[in-house]
Amino acid sequence: xxxxxxxxxxxxxxxxxxxxxxxxxxxxxxxxxxxxxxxxxxxxxxxxxxxxxxxxxxxxxxxxxxxxxxxxxxxxxxxxxxxxxxxxxxxxxxxxxxxxxxxxxxxxxxxxxxxxxxxxxxxxxxxxxxxxxxxxxxxxxxxxxxxxxxxxxxxxxxxxxxxx
Amino acid sequence: xxxxxxxxxxxxxxxxxxxxxxxxxxxxxxxxxxxxxxxxxxxxxxxxxxxxxxxxxxxxxxxxxxxxxxxxxxxxxxxxxxxxxxxxxxxxxxxxxxxxxxxxxxxxxxxxxxxxxxxxxxxxxxxxxxxxxxxxxxxxxxxxxxxxxxxxxxxxxxxxxxxxxxxxxxxxxxxxxxxxxxxxxxxxxxxxxxxxxxxx
Numbered sequence: 001x002x003x004x005x006x007x008x009x010x011x012x013x014x015x016x017x018x019x020x021x022x023x024x025x026x027x028x029x030x031x032x033x034x035x036x037x038x039x040x041x042x043x044x045x046x047x048x049x050x051x052x053x054x055x056x057x058x059x060x061x062x063x064x065x066x067x068x069x070x071x072x073x074x075x076x077x078x079x080x081x082x083x084x085x086x087x088x089x090x091x092x093x094x095x096x097x098x099x100x101x102x103x104x105x106x107x108x109x110x111x112x113x114x115x116x117x118x119x120x121x122x123x124x125x126x127x128x129x130x131x132x133x134x135x136x137x138x139x140x141x142x143x144x145x146x147x148x149x150x151x152x153x154x155x156x157x158x159x160x161x162x163x164x
Numbered sequence: 165x166x167x168x169x170x171x172x173x174x175x176x177x178x179x180x181x182x183x184x185x186x187x188x189x190x191x192x193x194x195x196x197x198x199x200x201x202x203x204x205x206x207x208x209x210x211x212x213x214x215x216x217x218x219x220x221x222x223x224x225x226x227x228x229x230x231x232x233x234x235x236x237x238x239x240x241x242x243x244x245x246x247x248x249x250x251x252x253x254x255x256x257x258x259x260x261x262x263x264x265x266x267x268x269x270x271x272x273x274x275x276x277x278x279x280x281x282x283x284x285x286x287x288x289x290x291x292x293x294x295x296x297x298x299x300x301x302x303x304x305x306x307x308x309x310x311x312x313x314x315x316x317x318x319x320x321x322x323x324x325x326x327x328x329x330x331x332x333x334x335x336x337x338x339x340x341x342x343x344x345x346x347x348x349x350x351x352x353x354x355x356x357x358x359x360x361x362x363x364x
Contacts, residue, residue: 001196001197001198003197003198003215003218003219003222004218004219004222006193006196006197006198006215006219006222007197007218007219007220007221007222007223007226008222008223008226009189009192009193009196010190010193010194010197010219010222010223010226011222011223011224011225011226011227011230012189012226012227012230013186013189013190013193014223014224014226014227015226015227015230015231015234016186016189017186018166018167018227018231018240018245019166019167019168019231019234019239019240020166020167020168020169020182020186021167021168021169021179021182021183021186022166022167022169022170022244022245022246023167023245023246024246024248025186025190025274027272027273027274027276027277028273028294028298030273030277031273031291031294031295031298032298034295034298035295035298035299035302036302038295039299039302050302052302052305053302065176065180067179067180067183068183070180070181070183070184070187071183071184071186071187071190072187072277073184073187074183074184074185074186074187074188074189074190074191075187075188075190075191075194075274075277075278075281076191076277076280076281077187077188077191077281078187078188078189078190078191078192078193078194078195078281079191079192079194079195079200079277079278079279079280079281079282080191080281080282081188081191081192082191082192082195082196082282083195083200083281083282083283086195086196088195088200088282089282089283090282090283091283091285092283092284092285093284093285093286094201094202094203094270094279094284094285094286095202095203095286096203096360104286105286105289107268107269108202108268108269108270108271108286108287108289108290108293109269109289109290109292109293109296110265110268110269110293111265111266111267111268111269111270111271111290111293112265112269112271112276112289112290112291112292112293112294112295112296112297113265113293113294113296113297113300114261114262114264114265114268114269114297115261115262115265115266115269115271115272115273115294115297116265116273116293116294116295116296116297116298116301117261117265117297117298117300117301118257118258118259118260118261118262118263118264118265118297119258119262119273119297120258120297120298120301120302121254121257121258121261121301121308121311121312122254122255122257122258122259122262123248123249123251123254123255123258124248125262125272125273125274126220126262126272126273126274126275127190127272127273127274128248129248129255129258129259130220131220131223131224132248133247133248134224134228135224135227135228135231136231136242136245136246136247136248137228137247137321137322137323137324137330137333138247138248138250138319138320138321138322139250139317139320139321139322139325140248140249140250140251140255140320141248142322143250143252143255143256143259144255144258144259144262145259146259147255147256147258147259147260147262147263148259148260148262148263148266148272149208149263150259150260150263151259151260151261151262151263151264151266152208152209152263152264152266152267153209153263154263155263155264155267155268156209156210156267158267159267159268160210162206162267162268162270163203163206163209163210163270164210164212164357164360
């Protein structure tokens with residue numbers, strides 16, 4: 001799809017979230033709730049003794065019964081539908097032909113660790129902090145957006161062999 | 165009158181159903197934009213593909229102007245819409261850590277989920293890393309709690325901070341976006357990499 005048209009579509013989805021639910025979109029938050037639920041299931045005592053986890057169990061319900069978790073599940077279905085229409089459904093490890101599968105896998109993993117750690121600190125990722133924040137005039141949204149993209153440009157030189 | 169879930173006090177199941185439907189739209193839009201490809205996303209930082217900038221700024225302007233129009237016609241009470249609180253230190257440091265993750269992994273969490281939904285194995289590994297990152301954050305939180313809470317500025321708004329009206333700020337952002345789109349189109353010509361973009 002034309003990128004500007006895709007941008008309009010994404011903007012309308014964000015506007016719907018504001019109109020129906022009084023909030024923006026999110027992604028890293030859904031990942032956090034999944035981790036909270038896993039820790040709660042694997043080591044319930046640890047989850048109850050750690051304030052960071054225990055606050056999500058206070059109302060007695062599963063941390064998975066949450067707006068962001070359902071939204072992320074919907075994302076998987078929506079992406080799947082789009083991929084099916086565009087004939088893009090395929091199991092594939094995407095990488096530059098100049099690097100090995102293991103190297104791509106290692107940096108994909110590390111990238112995830114860094115990104116979501118940073119997103120927890122900044123209270124949102126590109127979706128929840130930057131995009132949704134900018135749509136409600138939040139200074140935090142603009143600052144986070146500039147910090148994410150500025151830092152990625154700064155580090156781009158060091159990781160150029162992964163991509164070009 | 166919106167936000168519907170707050171004003172009409174919708175039951176929880178309906179709120180969660182709305183979340184699921186909005187998620188379908190979100191995932192569909194990201195995949196349609198081409199964000200299910202890490203090499204396309206990484207193009208943003210090497211100039212050969214600037215789709216990220218075009219989609220990102222178009223979307224924020226549509227939501228920004230759309231919400232003000234709805235508010236102007238009395239259809240949406242913007243005072244009830246969540247405004248992200250501003251913690252200066254954690255917004256900047258968190259953002260810088262995210263940028264490093266972006267260039268290493270090629271995805272942000274939303275685009276990683278989009279890529280996972282069409283079967284990208286690198287995105288699945290990225291999201292496993294993401295879950296590890298969230299776990300590490302929770303476990304190290306006591307050590308960084310001060311950093312996370314420092315320099316709190318509340319729900320600070322950029323139009324008020326600049327001393328202009330919401331409408332004027334929106335106009336400034338639209339002009340800035342058009343200038344950035346122009347630079348982005350030039351960059352795509354200057355840093356063209358047909359060997360990469362033809363594969364995407």
